[in-house]
Amino acid sequence: xxxxxxxxxxxxxADTQSTVGLAEEQDAASGTPGLAERAGVSRxxxxxxxxxxxxxxGPGQIVMMADTEVGSIITAAQSGARWGYALLPLQFVLIPVxxxxxxxxxxxxxxxxxxxxxxxxxxxxxxxxxxxxxxLAVSIVGAMVAEFSGIAGVxxxxxxxRAISLxxxxxxxxxxVSAGSYRRVERIALGLGLxxxxxxxxxxxxxxxxxxxxQGLVLSPWHKADYRYLVxxxxxxxxxxxxxxxxxxxxxxxxxxxxxxxxxxWDTALGSVxxxxxxxxxxxxxxxxxxxxxxxxxxxxxxxxxxxxxPSLGAEAGRLVFGLGILxxxxxxxxxxxxxxxxxxxxxxxxxxxxxxxxREAPWFYGVYATAVVGSAFLVDWVPNLIALNxxxxxxxxxxxxxxxxxxxxLAARVLPERYRLxxxxxWVVAATCAIxxxxxxxxxxxxxRW
Numbered sequence: 471x472x473x474x475x476x477x478x479x480x481x482x483x484a485d486t487q488s489t490v491g492l493a494e495e496q497d498a499a500s501g502t503p504g505l506a507e508r509a510g511v512s513r514x515x516x517x518x519x520x521x522x523x524x525x526x527x528g529p530g531q532i533v534m535m536a537d538t539e540v541g542s543i544i545t546a547a548q549s550g551a552r553w554g555y556a557l558l559p560l561q562f563v564l565i566p567v568x569x570x571x572x573x574x575x576x577x578x579x580x581x582x583x584x585x586x587x588x589x590x591x592x593x594x595x596x597x598x599x600x601x602x603x604x605x606l607a608v609s610i611v612g613a614m615v616a617e618f619s620g621i622a623g624v625x626x627x628x629x630x631x632r633a634i635s636l637x638x639x640x641x642x643x644x645x646x647v648s649a650g651s652y653r654r655v656e657r658i659a660l661g662l663g664l665x666x667x668x669x670x671x672x673x674x675x676x677x678x679x680x681x682x683x684x685q686g687l688v689l690s691p692w693h694k695a696d697y698r699y700l701v702x703x704x705x706x707x708x709x710x711x712x713x714x715x716x717x718x719x720x721x722x723x724x725x726x727x728x729x730x731x732x733x734x735x736w737d738t739a740l741g742s743v744x745x746x747x748x749x750x751x752x753x754x755x756x757x758x759x760x761x762x763x764x765x766x767x768x769x770x771x772x773x774x775x776x777x778x779x780x781p782s783l784g785a786e787a788g789r790l791v792f793g794l795g796i797l798x799x800x801x802x803x804x805x806x807x808x809x810x811x812x813x814x815x816x817x818x819x820x821x822x823x824x825x826x827x828x829x830r831e832a833p834w835f836y837g838v839y840a841t842a843v844v845g846s847a848f849l850v851d852w853v854p855n856l857i858a859l860n861x862x863x864x865x866x867x868x869x870x871x872x873x874x875x876x877x878x879x880x881l882a883a884r885v886l887p888e889r890y891r892l893x894x895x896x897x898w899v900v901a902a903t904c905a906i907x908x909x910x911x912x913x914x915x916x917x918x919x920r921w
Contacts, residue, residue: 529720530734532656532806533572533713534741535663538748539803540620540796541613541860542707543669546749547775548861549700550756556690556697557704558757561750564708567907569742570900571875574882574892575714576734579721581886586718587817589881596818602877603814605870609711610807612863614846617800617807619859622850624793636847643804643843647836652723652825659805665798666748668791673751699865699918705911706867708746711874712810719813723824731890808842865919868911875904 549557575586582589587606591599618636625635646658691697717738726734756775775792809825812835816823822832829836879901883892892900 529656529717529724529726530572530576530737530739530741531744532659532663532720532802533717534568534738534745535659535666535799536716536803536806537568537708537710537713537741538666538669538745538799539613539617540800541616541863542749543752543796543799544616544620544775544860545700545703545707545864546752547756549704550753550758552700553691553697554757555753557700558750558753560701560704561708561746561753564705565742565746567903568708568746569739570903571709571878572713572717572738572742573735574878574900575718576721576731576738577886577890578881579718580726580728580731580734581890583722585722585813585817585823586715586878586881587814589885590877591818593881593885594877598877599818602873603818605873606711606715606814607811609863609867609870610811610842611846612866613710613712613807614804614842615849616860616863617804618847618850620796620800624796627789628793632850636850639801639804640843640847643801643808644840646805647809647825647839648829652720655805655809655825656720656724659802662798662805663802665794668795668798669748669751669755672791672795673755695918697918698914699861702868702911702915702918703861703864704749705871705907705914706864706869708749709871709875709907710867711870712807714874714878715814716806716810719810719817719823723826804843804846808839811842812836812838865915868915871904871908871911875908879904 546561578584578586578589584592587599587603590602618639621635621639622632625632647655721734813823815838816835819834821834823835824832827835879892882900883897886892
């Protein structure tokens with residue numbers, strides 16, 4: 471800085487300070503708030519908005535953390551190992567799709583104060599209500615068995631028998647909801663979901679090569695059935711029926727109102743980005759370590775996935791990091807799916823279905839939750855191939871999309887208040903997005919299955 475500049479700066483600051491002081495004196499004389507006072511008001515308003523957002527934060531984050539569950543991680547790992555980076559762009563394409571879908575549940579929950587199954591029953595009758603809940607039940611059974619299979623796989627990786635790891639997990643999950651408080655369950659789930667950050671760190675350590683990344687992004691072998699099958703699995707791993715039921719009921723249970731809409735939308739948007747970054751991280755890592763380094767491959771066991779995801783960390787550290795990531799993802803997903811089942815069935819049968827009720831006040835609600843947890847843990851002992859099971863569950867989710875997304879769009883276009891209802895060009899955008907996503911998912915699932 472030259473001398474002339476140094477001479478100018480203090481003068482400028484002095485002039486600015488004088489101007490501010492004069493403005494404040496004039497404001498004081500006229501009775502209007504001064505600049506300092508207005509700045510204080512702005513800071514207080516900003517702080518208030520932040521506190522409101524933090525209070526609302528929860529349903530969107532939890533459901534998105536559960537979205538990156540064991541089946542999703544296995545699907546992403548298999549995608550990277552089998553096809554390198556070819557399925558990476560799909561993860562980013564699905565971010566706006568995921569937000570569009572889950573944002574509708576935010577509106578429905580806030581403005582109707584009712585769960586998804588209850589709205590379908592009231593609007594379209596008991597038969598369609600049970601059909602929707604039936605699809606939810608099928609999706610949840612598959613998802614919960616997949617989650618417990620991941621926990622069993624991690625237990626075996628660390629040297630613990632299935633019976634011990636599954637029993638300890640089931641006991642912990644029953645204890646989590648026994649307090650009868652939604653906010654307590656929410657805090658525990660958010661804490662468990664933080665372990666998924668491990669996968670982002672692992673991706674940074676994988677050191678993907680730019681040339682291979684560019685090459686993989688332009689390769690899309692749609693003519694191969696195995697590729698289409700994994701496309702369907704990836705779509706089903708991102709948009710799942712139980713996510714819609716859970717987030718809408720969680721918003722109702724948390725008693726969010728119209729004033730919380732914007733914060734709840736940001737909660738969902740942030741979660742949509744984070745969950746897909748985790749999926750992308752797993753694909754990048756396995757593609758860098760298997761998809762190009764060792765040629766096109768496939769992963770058959772949880773142990774192989776662990777080795778593929780954490781080669782740069784060493785055997786012991788790799789198993790620990792992978793185990794924590796899988797454990798956090800599985801526990802959050804089990805809490806979400808089992809609560810979605812308890813909420814969904816409660817909305818159809820009419821029994822008390824809220825975490826704000828003590829177990830003695832809502833025995834059926836907690837009974838369904840406990841049955842889902844214990845039953846799924848028991849079934850895992852019969853599953854021989856955990857990897858194939860998880861992929862099949864995600865493909866099944868893709869096949870259920872027309873039913874699930876169809877009801878969601880219809881409800882958002884008909885039951886919401888006029889101002890917040892789907893209409894005009896945005897209705898067509900949402901309808902087209904859901905139709906294309908469902909169509910691609912179903913086509914790839916049916917054409918990719920080896921009959």
